[in-house]
Amino acid sequence: MTSSDELLTVGRLAAEEGCRLLRTAEPGKITVKDDRDFVTDLDLRIQEKVCRFLGSRTPGIGFVGEEAGQHEESDHEQPYRWILDPIDGTSNFIHGIPLCAVSLALVHNGIPVIGIIKAPFLDLEYHASAGHGAFRNDARIKVSHTNSLENAIVSIGDYAVGADAAEKNRQRFAVTTALAGRVERVRMLGSAALDLAWVADGRLDACVSMSNKPWDTAAGVLIARESGAVVTDSDGSAHSLTAEHTIAASPAIAPLLLDLIASAR
CATH class of the missing domain: 3.30.540.10 (Fructose-1,6-Bisphosphatase, subunit A, domain 1)
Structure with a gap:
């Protein structure tokens, strides 16, 4: 090899x-x-x-x-x-x-x-x-040093289209609403790869994607982890290619963010 x-x-x-x-x-x-x-x-x-x-x-x-x-x-x-x-x-x-x-x-x-x-x-x-x-x-x-949600810029993944979009988006809307009421700003970039790369680069403090497609996330998940970010599924379990969702955040706010997502869902 x-x-x-x-x-x-x-x-x-x-x-x-x-x-x-x-x-x-x-x-x-x-x-x-x-x-x-x-x-x-x-x-x-x-x-x-x-x-x-x-x-x-x-x-x-x-x-x-x-x-x-x-x-x-x-x-x-x-x-x-x-x-x-x-x-x-x-x-x-x-x-x-x-x-x-x-x-x-x-x-x-x-x-x-x-x-x-x-x-x-x-x-x-x-x-x-x-x-x-x-x-x-x-x-x-390196990932950002932000330690509070109130000072965090958080991106959210695209809303769903296609089959079952309405049901999937109910969850996405609930998470967006929870974020909007707590974090400094919510952003939607339209690129999961850049969401993760910019968490790694400290441009974003976290990103939340209520989906996980390997071609969208595999490269960015590694880059984010190697920068010091915490990358998990929305239930806090370790992220993998088969995870349901993709959450990446600076270590200080990761547990706060996961709690917020859990309460919204």
């Missing part, structure tokens, strides 16, 4: 391959995947390019991408897998909002060990490997 440093380098190069397209190409055809959920031709082009690059550099490692048709089912049985969101924040990208990113993680037996998030329109790259800290544009980053 290639070393962790070598795999991180390959991952960063692969993410940059995707970002070159994201910086310069048009969205192309926009297809409806589900109710108010879209995929562009560029999502597919980036995924294909990154998949091909990683396949040539790390042929023994599986690949799973958000967009259908880009991986084999056997990949799920491999201990090491790359997990890609070619454009995290596709709706933002379609509307010219720069809050979007290429998000790439390497997981081993379901645990993220390498994470890269590149936001080309913000000139930001975040990366981490397990046990070696988190970095923004190669500078070490």
Whole structure:
């Protein structure tokens, strides 16, 4: 197996391959995947390019991408897998909002060990490997020192669309209401990858996502953890790729935030 440093380098190069397209190409055809959920031709082009690059550099490692048709089912049985969101924040990208990113993680037996998030329109790259800290544009980053909810900026994940959206959003609205009544400000960025990266970077004090899709969260969860953030499910259990929700926060406010979410639910 290639070393962790070598795999991180390959991952960063692969993410940059995707970002070159994201910086310069048009969205192309926009297809409806589900109710108010879209995929562009560029999502597919980036995924294909990154998949091909990683396949040539790390042929023994599986690949799973958000967009259908880009991986084999056997990949799920491999201990090491790359997990890609070619454009995290596709709706933002379609509307010219720069809050979007290429998000790439390497997981081993379901645990993220390498994470890269590149936001080309913000000139930001975040990366981490397990046990070696988190970095923004190669500078070490740490989670914020905020110790009260009243001084916390907290982002919340997108509201649900598609099947059962009304039921799912009842929970999201309740959590939003609880946050609005307690924290300094609530934000919705529209990119789970940037939510987690900005908790890692201290730009946000916490993020709350009432969902957990591996391509959205795997890279950011590792980066947040390596910066010192507490990352859990909403019940306080350790976060995993199979967790129901994704909560990341500075250590001092994590228990306060989890209590607030529990009371809202």
